[in-house]
Amino acid sequence: MSRDQIIHTPEEVVRIRRAAAVTAEVRDQIAAQARPGMTTFDLDQVAGELIRATGGKSAFLGYRGYPGNICISVNDEVVHGIGRPDRILLDTDLVSIDVGVEIDGAIGDTARTFGFRELTADLKRLVNGTQEALMAGIRQAKRGNHVRDISLAVETVAKKHRLGVVREYVGHGCGIRMHEPPEVPNFVGFGQGALLSPGMVLCIEPMLNLGTHKVTTDSHDHWTVRTRDGECAAHFEHMVLITENEPEILTWPKTT
Ligand code: MF3
Ligand code: CO
Ligand code: CO
16 A cells, blocks of 8 residues: 655645535535436536536546446445436435546536435445544644554444445545545555654545454446445545645535
């Protein structure tokens, strides 16, 4: 695992902060416009319009050949689901959206999981547990800590709620390119990882499963990642700036 890290200049941080805020707003607009009866392709088109309206462009479209504006992952789909005209959203579906916007040479990347009606007890445990794990990770994103402190906090909350931690995909540095060093795993491995310093921007993004941690990639589209056991998954992602003091969550929902 890379121990490199990118420290952004104050001028870059200004642009990254704006890209992240724009992306967060688009994320919540997409979720607000999602309805049962729409197809996931419809939702991707809505997302494309909302992204264009910001003056930015999708950071995902064309990335390593990715064909969608955003990622839409339903139920047992963990991440990287592609909008499809033959997949109609049901009111019982659990929907994860992951949104990336590039604007003024900076990038925002954020994800959330939602349903359309009251969730079952297990789905509440999954969704609330994943959000709790993300917030516990963010709390460790302070100068002087290491990436391992974030990973440990996320993994500890996941275990507490008996959720499987996806290992193949991890959080990452972000800001000027979508994926920058360091990697930010949601589990603890060897070593303490990069030292956290002011000016670093991290995407912390637990991908947690109701069942086991095991996942598989769709053999036809080569993108969609699903749980092996068919159980549901959740994904929440925030961009966080390491500061001299407390972490600054750059993709927090707009409150006005
Ligand atoms: N947004 C994802 C992440 O959180 C990456 C999406 S890859 C893409 O790292 F190809 F779909 F863009
Ligand atoms: Co993302
Ligand atoms: Co990310």
